[in-house]
Amino acid sequence: MYRSRSRLSYKVVGSLILVFLLIFATFGMVISITFENTKRVSEKQKADLLLQTVEKSLQMTLYLKFYDQIAEKVSPAVSVPDVIELSVRDQNGKLLYRYSNPKSQSIENAITVSHQIKEPAFGQSMGSITLYYSDLAYDETRQSMYNVFYGVGMSIALIFFFAVWWVRNLLSPLGQIAQKVRDYRPGDHMVLEEDGSEEIEQIVTSFNAMQETTYRYLRQMEAMNISLEGAVQEKTLELENQYYSDRLTGLPNRFRLQEKLLQGEITALAIVNVDDFKEINDFFGIEIGDEILIQIGAWLNALSGSCYRLGSDEFVLTFSGNLSLGELEHRLVTLIKLLEEKTFTVKEESLTIRVTIGVALGTENILTRADIALHHAKENKKQIAFYNQEERVEEQYRSNLTMASDVRRALFEHRIMCHYQPIVDFKTGEINKYETLVRMIDDVGNMVPPMEFLPIAKQTKLYPQITLEVLYQACTLFATRSEEFSINLSDSDIRNTHTVSEIIRTITETGTAPRIVFEILESEGIESYAEVTQFITKVKALGAKIAIDDFGTGYSNFENILKLSVDYIKIDGSLIREISSNPRHHIIVETIIDFARKIGAKTIAEFVSDEEIYNTLKKLDVDYSQGYFTGKPMSL
Template identity: 40%
Template sequence: MKTYNTRYSDYDALDKYIRENEIDKNGNILIQIFSDISNKKLLSEVIKSLKEILPQAKIIGATSSAGILDGKTVGESLILSITVFEKTKVKSIIIKEDISDYSKGLLLGKKLISPKVKAIISFISSKIDGEEFLDGINSVNSEVVVAGGVAGRAKFKDKEYVFTEEGIESKAVVAISLEGEELWVNNFSNFNWIPIGKEYVVTEAEGKIIKSIDNIPATDFYKKYIGITNKNKVSRIGARFPLMVKKKNIYLSRTVVRFTEDQGIILTSKINTGEKIRLGYGDMSEIIKGSDTLYESINNTPVESLFIYSSTSRRFFLKKTADVEISPLCSSSSTSGFYMKGEFNNINNANMLFTDTMTILTLSENKDKRIKIHSAINQRALISSCTEKTILYNLIKTTGEELTEINLRLEEKVLEKTKELKSQYFTDSLTGLQNRNKLTKDLCNNKYSKLALIDINYFKGINDFYGNNVGDSVLAELGRIIKIYSDEVSLQCFRLNSDVFAVALEREKFNLDFLEKIEILHKIIDEQCFYYREFKIFLSSTIGVAINEERLLEKAEMALNYAKRNKKSIQIYNENSDLSKDIEENLTWIKKIKDAINEDRIAPFFQPIVNNHSGNVEKYEALIRMIDEDGRAIAPYYFLDKAIKSNLYSQLTKIMLEKTFNAFKNSDYEFSINLLLEDIDNEETRNLIFQKLKEAKNPNKVVFEIVESEGIEKFDEVSKFIDKVKEMGAKVAIDDFGTGYSNFSYLMKLNVDYIKIDGSIIKDVRKDRAAEVVAKTIVTFAKELGIRTIAEFVSEEEIYNKVKSIDIDFSQGYYFSEPKAKL
């Protein structure tokens, strides 16, 4: 390959130059036009001439503030850089569609990048956001080197253009790709401004304007540290003291152009709110020394052609020294380029937008080819500098580097800790599986199309029998088994809470066998044997499945709850199934309960309790009722369980406490109120109970009924509550005694006043010998402890007579009265 550089004067001279150098005899030709002449008519004439003389050539170009030719800055020139390739294909593109700048980069990347493409040269108009454009390219392939930059102009009144052989545009992207297996591409850059001081945060920005830094006006910030109060001087020192923006752990320069009237700062490039910045400092002699190092690196690189895409603001800052910087390239006839508003460069496999840098692209089709650059720049040509200035620069540079290193180490630690915390937040500590937080996050991102929830049946019994350590060991092993199976069949697995796991199928993975795989997993779990010492532990599971549903987790939980209620192994959510009808019914009841609460239609109904020895009514039990819109009383059988599951139950208890205490405030009757474990666990409910007892005239007339099974489940909590209310004067009854797993030993430890014998025993006591024996046993046991007994569900005279014959103290039931709204 070879590059020919010339200035355009007219058609004939161009034609002669091309013929003399036999350029027209080659097939793969790239022509770059570097022009500081913004004359669209002239540019069109040049492109037309080139197309006529070299129709096979691909053309790319842009306007700029000045050109570079053979190691010198040139003005008022139109430079043609013609590169002839032997083994490299050239492809050009122009993008002028009205799409986002990111999409422009994405489109360019998709059209130009292929496995053999080594580099892209691209020029964009300054109306396009270079960072977003490059992000679009990086999303396709960030390793392909993108060189070039942002078009500029020599005079303020001039227009900016970018162009290819297809046309000239003022707002577009132009690019060429270089494709070849034997093309060696390298990119270099010299910046050498240094960050100083600590990091600050841009707290408000819009486009190229910073409005505030660390929540103070941007101009006040700049004046504070630079000491400039005259805004007219800013343009002269803005390049020496730029703001350094941190991107991908690299500090990039953003020159301060001027102040705005509303205390903002205008920069050469866009900046975003939240970005981190530091003040920068540039010293001419040190910047030029950086170029020395750069040229030494190029000498060790395959080079047949070299292109410079340098910065306009760098040129203005260096002034005449800009020519000194590029002077070592004067011996190379294969060198050309220009000064741009922004430069593209690939750093650490990421294409980025720079300003204030000199970037160089080198190309060669021969890995052994070199060009010799005499890199020892004549220091006498530099601006004179004293020893003190050099010492100051080195001091700033060294301390700045140390501060940067400290910041990097701190950031690494923060990132490491953030990663650790994020892992903990999304990971179950016992099993190492993903947890509910991770599943919820993934579902918010619409990641899964199928979800199964796996509930381990009766796992609480394993914890109670073997202890929590054994239970944890079983769960950890079960998690390992589920993970192994899930990995084998491409499913994601989670542990949602103590004994509930989940598996999910990612949306992009098409799998018709999801249900089959869930059935296999169900079988694996149910057949798995876990060992503890010489004991074998077997598990069983219930699974709820939701497929292609909105609110996937919610629907899977509904299916799981339905399966558990109906003792089914696996239940799939279906809009048309009984499950859906149950859900619809639940939602209807929840609305009814909420409406009843809001419209004050929750009320106590009172059922008398008769002394079996005197036959007189001595007590009442307050029973909850919901009054419907037609005035009919609805029994708790229909709504209480739904209120508990929808977190409305505590409101019902509070209403019952308020209305029942109020109903009996002037009564001598003893009255009882039912409590569940949810009430004793609820701090607000407990406090309301204690408050009502303090306010009551006769707290000794108050009885709290606790269901037997509720008391056994959390014995310590219930025992403390009983001691507290009895200390305040109230009495306590155990309700529904004789059902479930009746336990006389725990009853001995509770300081209760009444035992209410369950209605299932009482209704059969006159005709069932077993029921009679159970009732007598409870009565005998209670009398030994000094506890009085109450028979529930006494519905007829024969039952009443039988109850009295076995010496039960009180009776309650429809034989005496149904519950009524008034005493």
């Protein structure tokens, strides 16, 4: 921003003159005030003295009431030219005598003096005499003083302008130096002229020394810049290599792959996923797992010549040119066979591996499509799968991503809610239990059934959050109620240490442990009965109960159920729906009821939808009924 500047000469002289003016003004003000007070007092004393000269004569004149002699008595006073007016009044204020000087000024700004005339004997007032005295002498003296001040002020102004001119001449060499310095650039050689004064000579000497120092540092900086440029180029290459290379394997990474894809030269892409790599890490340790990845990456790169590490246990092979589907499949099948025959050795540990490959051809979205093909291969237990646009897998993939996003927002916006379905006692007909069922409300307020969003949530990290949200809501509600309530847990929930610790904390803090029932989904399969048994032991110690859900169609047998020490067996709805018409289902349900009695567990029949089913189950001596016939899910 531009900033106005003033000359140093103006500043120097101006500062001196300003100081002098302040001193002069202060001194003048003091003199003026002192003079004004002193002079005015002096004039008033003169007027007072005049009255005193005639006061004694008037005293007897008024006392004897010789009013015609007043003029004679006051003549000494009125003969003074500075007297403007003199008046004498009796004690009642009646004017006895007045004198006005026709040549004098008006009495408006005159000095006024008034005395009381008292009786000689008793001192009582007989009247008064008032004198108006001219202040022209005071004004003339004051004006003379002001004239002196004006003269001094003009002299100061002349001195100021002369001093400015003189100082500017003295400082002009500095201005010339400043002009040259303004145009100076590092590396220039500038010659400054001396004018013979010691101060200018010191400035010139100092500036010349500064020039030498600047020139020396400039040369050093140039040398340093050359060195830094080389170091920066070297560091840039190093950082670029780090950015585009995988730290573990040294292979090009995802960023390099994305750049290559943008160039449009890649016409086919295969994602190679190492099967069960987590188990390798868990069994042999991360160090051996990392070494295996390094060896796999090196082997794939040597075989294909174009290998990238996508992340974790995934690699990418790229192909260019006009490869047919058959030729590409042949290459990849050969690769799979060779890889399965190869043994990888790390620290005396020998391993063979299997891989799953997803492949996409073309130049449009081939990385995403290869990933979709990989998921398709894993879901269908294939070793290799090619992306097929006609199978509409990509559409389903995008739909799943959208649903996952909807679930994430619903959790954040508290749109995951619970409904509770009554469980009725067959013997009493009373509702003394509820099953907690999760629901999701979409953006426009519609209810989304669990079968639409839970399968997607289970494929993401959102499912444990949903489990805990349902747990918090149910425990908060039933903390103030007396009924039992149940919550569904999957095998993955029980194997999640954070979820288990939150379950124990919540049921303890809310005091609901003695009334909560955890329904374990037997239909989904139980991978580790040891972990499930450990969980059951923990929660039962707090007073909770255990139910096996969807019993009768799952993967477990009666022997495994015996290991779990369950309190309730919930008979799967697929058996209940046709129990009145299907003898095989009737026999299976009878067997389950008999088994439950022998292990001391209660039975709950699911999907009781009409009276006929209800009566059939009641005859079979099932303990509890759950279904639309006895009560729909609802909010409490």
